Amino acid sequence: MTVTADGHEQKADTAPQLAPVIDTDVHEMISGPRFLFYIDEPYRSRIHINNWTGTHLPYTWPTTGGVARPDTIRTPGERAGGDLNMMREQHLDPYNIKYALLTGLLYPTEFKVQPDFATAIARGYNNWLIKEWLRKDERFLGCMHIAAQDPASAVAEIDRIGPHPKIVQIMLPAMSHDTLGRDFYHPIYEAAVRHDLAIGFHHGTTTETAVGLPPYFIEWHTAAAQAWQSQLISLVAGGVFDKFPSLRVVMVESSWTWLPHLMWRFDKNYRALRREIPWVKRLPSEYIREQVKFTTQPMENPDNPQHLLDMFEMVGTDEFLMFSSDYPHWDSDSPERSLPSCFSPELKQKILYDNAAKFYRIGEYAR
Amino acid sequence: MTVTADGHEQKADTAPQLAPVIDTDVHEMISGPRFLFYIDEPYRSRIHINNWTGTHLPYTWPTTGGVARPDTIRTPGERAGGDLNMMREQHLDPYNIKYALLTGLLYPTEFKVQPDFATAIARGYNNWLIKEWLRKDERFLGCMHIAAQDPASAVAEIDRIGPHPKIVQIMLPAMSHDTLGRDFYHPIYEAAVRHDLAIGFHHGTTTETAVGLPPYFIEWHTAAAQAWQSQLISLVAGGVFDKFPSLRVVMVESSWTWLPHLMWRFDKNYRALRREIPWVKRLPSEYIREQVKFTTQPMENPDNPQHLLDMFEMVGTDEFLMFSSDYPHWDSDSPERSLPSCFSPELKQKILYDNAAKFYRIGEYAR
Numbered sequence: 001m002t003v004t005a006d007g008h009e010q011k012a013d014t015a016p017q018l019a020p021v022i023d024t025d026v027h028e029m030i031s032g033p034r035f036l037f038y039i040d041e042p043y044r045s046r047i048h049i050n051n052w053t054g055t056h057l058p059y060t061w062p063t064t065g066g067v068a069r070p071d072t073i074r075t076p077g078e079r080a081g082g083d084l085n086m087m088r089e090q091h092l093d094p095y096n097i098k099y100a101l102l103t104g105l106l107y108p109t110e111f112k113v114q115p116d117f118a119t120a121i122a123r124g125y126n127n128w129l130i131k132e133w134l135r136k137d138e139r140f141l142g143c144m145h146i147a148a149q150d151p152a153s154a155v156a157e158i159d160r161i162g163p164h165p166k167i168v169q170i171m172l173p174a175m176s177h178d179t180l181g182r183d184f185y186h187p188i189y190e191a192a193v194r195h196d197l198a199i200g201f202h203h204g205t206t207t208e209t210a211v212g213l214p215p216y217f218i219e220w221h222t223a224a225a226q227a228w229q230s231q232l233i234s235l236v237a238g239g240v241f242d243k244f245p246s247l248r249v250v251m252v253e254s255s256w257t258w259l260p261h262l263m264w265r266f267d268k269n270y271r272a273l274r275r276e277i278p279w280v281k282r283l284p285s286e287y288i289r290e291q292v293k294f295t296t297q298p299m300e301n302p303d304n305p306q307h308l309l310d311m312f313e314m315v316g317t318d319e320f321l322m323f324s325s326d327y328p329h330w331d332s333d334s335p336e337r338s339l340p341s342c343f344s345p346e347l348k349q350k351i352l353y354d355n356a357a358k359f360y361r362i363g364e365y366a367r
Numbered sequence: 368m369t370v371t372a373d374g375h376e377q378k379a380d381t382a383p384q385l386a387p388v389i390d391t392d393v394h395e396m397i398s399g400p401r402f403l404f405y406i407d408e409p410y411r412s413r414i415h416i417n418n419w420t421g422t423h424l425p426y427t428w429p430t431t432g433g434v435a436r437p438d439t440i441r442t443p444g445e446r447a448g449g450d451l452n453m454m455r456e457q458h459l460d461p462y463n464i465k466y467a468l469l470t471g472l473l474y475p476t477e478f479k480v481q482p483d484f485a486t487a488i489a490r491g492y493n494n495w496l497i498k499e500w501l502r503k504d505e506r507f508l509g510c511m512h513i514a515a516q517d518p519a520s521a522v523a524e525i526d527r528i529g530p531h532p533k534i535v536q537i538m539l540p541a542m543s544h545d546t547l548g549r550d551f552y553h554p555i556y557e558a559a560v561r562h563d564l565a566i567g568f569h570h571g572t573t574t575e576t577a578v579g580l581p582p583y584f585i586e587w588h589t590a591a592a593q594a595w596q597s598q599l600i601s602l603v604a605g606g607v608f609d610k611f612p613s614l615r616v617v618m619v620e621s622s623w624t625w626l627p628h629l630m631w632r633f634d635k636n637y638r639a640l641r642r643e644i645p646w647v648k649r650l651p652s653e654y655i656r657e658q659v660k661f662t663t664q665p666m667e668n669p670d671n672p673q674h675l676l677d678m679f680e681m682v683g684t685d686e687f688l689m690f691s692s693d694y695p696h697w698d699s700d701s702p703e704r705s706l707p708s709c710f711s712p713e714l715k716q717k718i719l720y721d722n723a724a725k726f727y728r729i730g731e732y733a734r
């Protein structure tokens with residue numbers, strides 16, 4: 001039986017037969033007014049007085065639970081993912097999640113106005129994350145948030161929070177209004193390397209597609225991977241991996257079966273067009289294979305799951321993929337059921353634990 | 368020896384050993400002022416007086432030939448693809464191109480202002496295409512252009528030009544400022560079906576990505592397929608294939624190895640989210656497999672070309688792909704060299720000829 005720092009007991013019989021799992025995408029959410037007290041003045045009052053509601057995608061959600069699984073909301077108005085004990089009972093305990101990366105769902109980098117306010121929100125979020133979550137359960141690893149539109153303040157925040165032993169990653173949004181591989185953002189990657197933090201890209205509320213926001217949510221969701229693709233292309237073309245060869249990047253919730261296409265096309269274009277970006281010294285696929293990881297959810301389910309194994313062959317490694325649940329969202333995956341039965345036990349072990357342990361320097365991989 | 372309508376003789380020894388090819392993407396280009404005489408007044412004078420230059424991507428081209436192969440321009444200022452005899456000598460004759468679809472490179476649908484002017488340009492283009500190209504060489508098949516932002520005028524133009532025996536397709540741009548599956552555009556698909564014309568999507572000068580126009584051309588080109596993906600998603604989600612089950616669509620120059628990813632993701636989302644688009648009655652992949660074709664160029668070249676055969680397995684058919692050269696552009700492909708040697712002779716035959724013959728109703732497939 002495991003007892004957490006705040007006294008929660010994981011029942012011994014909940015997941016006795018399951019191998020331990022590292023979940024690389026769990027959304028702990030802000031629910032209720034408590035978060036406000038973590039925001040410094042004068043920004044706290046601005047939220048309170050103005051009834052500021054943040055950035056939002058304009059779609060209504062076509063599922064019965066809205067953006068969340070219906071069973072993750074006990075009372076209407078409550079925000080799914082805001083209840084630590086429910087998260088433990090529904091997800092961490094029964095699936096034997098040994099480590100869960102808390103990725104949040106608030107990207108101050110997306111605020112298109114008032115950058116100092118965005119920086120204040122990032123600061124408050126990070127303090128709230130440490131106090132309300134990381135300190136309460138040993139299984140949590142934290143992803144800090146920043147306001148990348150003000151790189152100097154973002155770097156100051158990374159220097160402030162980065163040394164915390166439970167902080168393993170800096171989150172950036174796969175947004176559409178700027179390319180994050182530009183020189184302007186390089187101080188952030190330099191700070192990430194300095195503190196040995198990974199960079200995680202996740203969609204936000206300003207993630208658009210090649211046609212902006214298409215009319216229906218199903219169109220947006222089907223095309224959303226485009227935004228991660230474009231940010232990945234930008235990181236390579238912007239020379240980020242040349243400048244920071246030890247930088248570790250993960251595309252969270254991007255899906256990944258588009259990767260062979262992108263690597264082939266990018267390599268071919270590099271061979272023909274590299275004079276345009278002479279600071280990029282190697283084939284794009286080499287940086288991607290060596291420095292970029294992906295998470296499983298939303299897992300594609302081809303009728304013939306063998307095709308997913310073919311996709312691993314095409315990517316050229318099976319160490320790029322890490323399990324993620326996306327708890328508590330409508331399309332969240334369980335570690336037990338999301339990987340097809342044709343995956344070997346060795347491959348499952350890599351996806352469910354080892355790849356993430358290595359990437360996040362957990363256990364035997366600790367530095 | 369073949370002699371064309373305007374007296375050009377294909378030398379008997381140019382391509383004796385090559386099987387005939389259907390090339391689904393050849394860019395015949397407007398070069399010099401002659402085109403002006405095909406534009407009705409008062410629009411002709413507006414171009415002449417205003418020095419109107421059309422829409423353009425803002426990138427400079429990083430190759431030695433600019434957008435074109437250097438050997439396709441004899442004198443500076445000339446536009447590649449504007450010289451019929453050069454096209455014959457460099458491309459049609461030596462590669463034994465039996466049919467070439469002339470796709471142009473001017474999309475009045477992309478003009479964001481003055482829709483009547485766009486309609487006049489489309490009219491002029493179609494008249495010019497027939498008189499300056501289609502009448503001169505029996506190998507040419509024509510793609511008409513329209514101004515889809517004014518569907519009534521576009522339909523009138525389809526009714527005017529569609530019956531021409533050499534016109535086989537209507538071109539639309541994989542643009543980013545609107546989704547072409549919307550109800551607003553359905554009269555165009557109805558007219559296409561009425562005249563048994565295919566719809567071809569090709570990038571234009573307003574084709575953007577999930578991050579708009581990224582800083583470098585290599586980024587744009589690597590991500591450009593996103594625009595076709597979004598338009599394809601829009602056609603399905605907009606119910607175009609439900610409404611027009613005999614509509615034939617082809618994605619020209621979109622590349623295609625992203626297709627397994629898109630089909631898997633779209634099907635999975637359809638199963639979860641179809642209540643949002645109840646007019647769509649079948650799995651998205653079914654419409655795509657039955658009604659949508661792709662062209663080869665730009666052909667991806669994985670280190671292991673066997674991976675392309677795996678991709679055919681994933682798509683679930685080998686009848687969706689048709690050879691295209693993209694002559695005279697910088698990255699154009701030859702029918703001889705673009706298909707890897709691991710493709711069987713039967714598969715090559717389908718890609719180089721049969722799939723297009725069936726799709727465009729050529730020879731034994733004529734109606």
